[in-house]
Amino acid sequence: MASQPNRTTAPSADPDALARREVTRMLKGPVAERFKSLIPPLAAHGDPYKTIMDSPELLDACFKLFRLKREAFADFLVDPADQPVGDDTTRLRCGRSVQEIIGMAVRTGMRTYAEAHFGDPITPPKTKAAQPPIPRKPPHGRLLRLVNVDKIAGLFRRNYGQPKPLPAGQTQSGRFYASIKDNLDYEWQVRFFPIYVEIPPHVFDRLGTGITRMDTEERLQLLAQLALTDINKAEHVIKDPDLFREMLENNVLASATVSHLGEEAFENVHGALEHLDPQKKWNVLANKDTAIRLHEDKRITKNDIAALADYLDILNEYALDAIFDLKLxxxxxxxxxxxxxxxxxxxxxxxxxxxxxxxMPDDHEEQQKLRRYQTYTQTALRSLVSAVKQLDDNLRKSGSEGSIEECLGTVCRARRPDLEKEMKKLAPPHMA
Known part of the structure; x- marks a missing residue:
């Protein structure tokens, strides 16, 4: 048989890489130009894409503008068949969904911010720099100054340890970005860039999305206040590595509850919540005081937990008491x-x-305001429940028809105007 000539087949292009390149081209070109036409101050900048990525506040503003004026980007929001796309999950003609493109932009913004913060490039230079990198704090606009960076960063370092020595061949920004990049997907994460860069990389290696799913400053601070020993103990209590990972990915704050409950109590409470989707389940367990009450209050059975499951992620412990005080x-x-x-x-x-x-707020006066407000709401709840009880008893004694729900509705409607007036007066500024 005659030998066949050697043929070299050109490797086919990676579709994923092609999609990334196309998205990058679109973002740097026509999309950036569209933002430039919508945001007048950008007109003074020759490279609007770089200007946006250099400023977390501007990047955040662009996300908000996109949400507010999505129709201004309609020509980009089409599928491969040129049909309009109105959601965030359908693949666009460029090969990525809106959700995926937002994630790419957030990661690029984080990369730029990290290089500015640490003062060195993500990728180590081929030749050693004559001078060590000088970190420079990126400018913080008004939006980012609202986040208490120093306090939360200090709590993370105190409770999770200082950064470990930098391995050879890595830069500070490179080590940090490698630890966080796979955990960035959402536009709201941009406002937390100044906190993320202060968290030691080994904490991201350990908790991953457990950190970047904390979507408010309060939740980030609660996580920072947790000791790493609580999370390690929760891992021991849960035992199942997949279940522990599920907790980290959905709500790591549940680890405080799990470590408090111990193995037997956790199995009982978790067993009553297993029918819920993972996020809802771990949000219930992250609602610590209520979740602990589910085990400690002997009036509450597994069937009761299942009956209340839809509300247990938001219900406070006093409201839980009220339900059982009414013997529902x-x-x-x-x-x-x-x-x-x-x-x-x-x-x-x-x-x-x-x-x-x-x-609690750092300011003493704000602390007092918050405590007065909380005292009032707890007193108002007890008073409301007492009034429902009394109305129900009176109806029973008089032989009148009426359910406990009707009694509650009557009391709520009667008290709502005064409650709204008083709570508006007492509510701290951030809760008004």
Missing amino acids: NRDQMQMFLKTAEDNLGRQMFMALFGPIQSV
């Missing part, structure tokens, strides 16, 4: 809470029945 059966529990929410309105319902803020 399982069929009434959810209806009772829904009736309260419908008649009080969501904001008032959350003020009385929802989570109690545990992170």
Whole structure:
């Protein structure tokens, strides 16, 4: 058989790499120009893309502008068949979804911010620099100054340890970015860039998305206040590595509850919540005081937990007590809470029945305001429940018809105007 001539086949281009290049081209070119036309100050800059990526505040503003004026980008938001795309998950003609493109932009912004913060490049230079890098603090606009960077960063270093020595062949920014890049996906993460760069890289290596899923300053501070020993103990209590990873990916704050409960109590409470989707389940367990009460209050059974599951991630422990003080059966529990929410309105319902803020302001006067507000809401809840009890008793004694939900609705409607007036007066500025 005659030998065949050697043929060299050119490797086919990686579709993923092609999509990344196309998205980058679009962002640097036509998309950046569109933002330039919508944001007048950008007109003075020759490279609007670089200007946006150099400023977390400007990047955050661009995300907000996109959400506000999505129609201004309609010509980019089409699928491969040139059909309009109105959601964030459908693949666009460029090969990525809006959600994926946002993640790419957030990671690019974080990379730029890290290089500015640490004063060295992500990729080590081929020749050693004559002078060591000089970190320079990136400018913080008004939005980013609202985050208490120094306090939260200090808590992370105190409770999780100082950064470990830098390995040979790595830069400070390179080590940091490698530890965080796979955990960045959402536009709201931009405002936390100044905190992220202060967290030691080994903490990201350990917790990953557990940090970057904390979507408020309060939740980040609660995580910073946790000791690493609590998280390690929670891992020991949970035992199952996949279940522990599930907790980290959904709500690492649940580790404080898990470590407190111990193995047997955790198994009981977790078993009653297993039917929930993972995020809801771990949010319930992160609602620490209420979650602990589920085990410690002997009136509460697994079936009760299942009946209340839809509300347990937001219900405070005093509201939980109220439900059992009223001796509601399982069929009434959810209806009772829904009736309260419908008649009080969501904001008032959350003020009385929802989570109690545990992170205290640094300012003494603000602390006092918050405590007065919390005392009032707890007193108002107890008074409301007492009034429902009394109305229900009176109806029973008179032989009148009426359910506990109807009694609750009547009391809520009657008290709502005065409650709103008083709470508006007492609410701290950040809760008004």
